[in-house]
Amino acid sequence: MNNNGNKYLSFLNNNRQVIYSLFIIILIPFMIALNTWIILNQEQFDLDAALRDKAIIAAQGLNASIVDDLNDPKKIQSKIDFFFNITSEVKYVAVINKIGDDFKVLASINSSEVGRNIDGQMRTLLGTAWFGDGAFAQEITSSENKKYGDKKIAYNERLFQIIVPLKNAKGDYVYLANIWVSAASTDYINQQTLIKAFVVLIVTVIIVLILVMSNARLFQYAVLFQRLKEVDQMKDDFISTTSHELKTPLTLIKGNVSMIIEDYDKIPKADQKKMLDQVFDNTNRLNSLVSDLLDVSRIEQNRIKLEFEPIDILEMVNKVFSQYEGQANEKGLKLIKSFKTEKAVSSLDRAKFEQILVNLVGNAIKYTKDGEVELIISSDNKGNSICIRDTGVGMDEQERKNLFSKFYRIRNNDTEAIPGTGLGLWITKQLIETMKGTIMVDSIKGVGSQFTVVFPSTSNIVKPEYKKEIKDLT
Ligand SMILES: Nc1ncnc2c1ncn2[C@@H]1O[C@H](COP(=O)(O)OP(=O)(O)O)[C@@H](O)[C@H]1O
Ligand SMILES: [Mg+2]
Numbered sequence: 001m002n003n004n005g006n007k008y009l010s011f012l013n014n015n016r017q018v019i020y021s022l023f024i025i026i027l028i029p030f031m032i033a034l035n036t037w038i039i040l041n042q043e044q045f046d047l048d049a050a051l052r053d054k055a056i057i058a059a060q061g062l063n064a065s066i067v068d069d070l071n072d073p074k075k076i077q078s079k080i081d082f083f084f085n086i087t088s089e090v091k092y093v094a095v096i097n098k099i100g101d102d103f104k105v106l107a108s109i110n111s112s113e114v115g116r117n118i119d120g121q122m123r124t125l126l127g128t129a130w131f132g133d134g135a136f137a138q139e140i141t142s143s144e145n146k147k148y149g150d151k152k153i154a155y156n157e158r159l160f161q162i163i164v165p166l167k168n169a170k171g172d173y174v175y176l177a178n179i180w181v182s183a184a185s186t187d188y189i190n191q192q193t194l195i196k197a198f199v200v201l202i203v204t205v206i207i208v209l210i211l212v213m214s215n216a217r218l219f220q221y222a223v224l225f226q227r228l229k230e231v232d233q234m235k236d237d238f239i240s241t242t243s244h245e246l247k248t249p250l251t252l253i254k255g256n257v258s259m260i261i262e263d264y265d266k267i268p269k270a271d272q273k274k275m276l277d278q279v280f281d282n283t284n285r286l287n288s289l290v291s292d293l294l295d296v297s298r299i300e301q302n303r304i305k306l307e308f309e310p311i312d313i314l315e316m317v318n319k320v321f322s323q324y325e326g327q328a329n330e331k332g333l334k335l336i337k338s339f340k341t342e343k344a345v346s347s348l349d350r351a352k353f354e355q356i357l358v359n360l361v362g363n364a365i366k367y368t369k370d371g372e373v374e375l376i377i378s379s380d381n382k383g384n385s386i387c388i389r390d391t392g393v394g395m396d397e398q399e400r401k402n403l404f405s406k407f408y409r410i411r412n413n414d415t416e417a418i419p420g421t422g423l424g425l426w427i428t429k430q431l432i433e434t435m436k437g438t439i440m441v442d443s444i445k446g447v448g449s450q451f452t453v454v455f456p457s458t459s460n461i462v463k464p465e466y467k468k469e470i471k472d473l474t
Contacts, residue, residue, distance in 0.1 A: 029205045036197040044289035047186040052160050055181040056135045059164035062177055070168055071223040084109050092148050092180035109148045129163035136163045158183040237407045243290050245421050249282035292423040299430045306349040310458050313344040313384050317375055320357040328365055334372035342376055344384040354430045359424045359452050360388045368392030383456045391448040404429045
């Protein structure tokens, strides 16, 4: 899962165009939605403020019209009725008298409450408006369907309740007006705008999706383009590395052979032998380069054939050890075997396993100037592990980063004179993984390196009594 996640991330990382397109797909509808939301919110805010101001101005108008009739409740009532019917937004009007500490309804659009004392929360509001300075407004939401006069208030309708102290002719506050103004019409407009915006949003998303789908090929091209760039880079690396690697031994072979041909009789026998040895070594070098290249192509085309059988790892390590003993001695290196187990058997392909050991031990000797190379074999419940430790040039973290990539070679003063193709570790890792193993590297620059390969042991994966049948099947 984690591994998959990483693969995904690196895919996206290598295909910026895909991220860019996804970004656009998400960004365009998001910006439209955000824009609509901001505009609607602002509009709602402005409309509400306008509505409140309108109600306060209306209340002042009411005040002016009743200022001379404050002692005549009947006249006040008829003026309220008139006021109530001027605009459809006003849904309730009442004039309230303050008598001592009490508030009493003097006239109201709801005739049943005339003469009633007001208490509870409403009384607190009236007190606030009375003792505060000027009008008091608050937003309320109707909790039921109501009807005042001919006007209905729907359940959940948003209203502004405005309480305004009213002055008498002398300019003293004597009464309060309680007016409800409905926000229903502005809410309706907003709701319609919201629906339209939503439709536009959906249509935009559909259009963007259609565009993306019809341009899916563009994505493929983007991915293909990236891949082509990689392949092109690989080809360049391949040509420059392999031509150099082919040229060096070929020049040597050609030089030596042409000298021997031309001066066959003049060159002493011993020198001829030396020259032919060089020809032989370089032919081997060419041979292994071509084998590496063939391996790469086989692995890449999935043409590698493995024949699994129980392999005695200790025996194979002994074999490779004796192959390299001479070379190590020649270089003045100590080649050490440390077997920490008496038995290490894994189900492997014999030839490929040998190739893995040859690659790793070959590298260890190649990249070590002095000191030792040690082969440590151990077994535990994780499997059989083969550790190749050297006291060689080592690698820092940066150099280790692409260690298992194709054609990757570390280029510095320590390694520049050492021949190689940078294919060995890539092939090694591929082979190990197709045989269900793992490879790990630890290294300290200037101190040495340690490659650890772990294969499941046969005793871990197959119970002895079934071993034979399974072997027959494979
Ligand atoms: N044991 C080691 N010690 C230090 N460097 C190593 C060791 N093994 C591999 N390397 C580095 O890793 C690079 C890749 O190794 P490899 O794939 O075997 O290619 P090659 O040996 O052909 O260069 C080498 O060029 C070398 O710089
Ligand atoms: Mg190598």
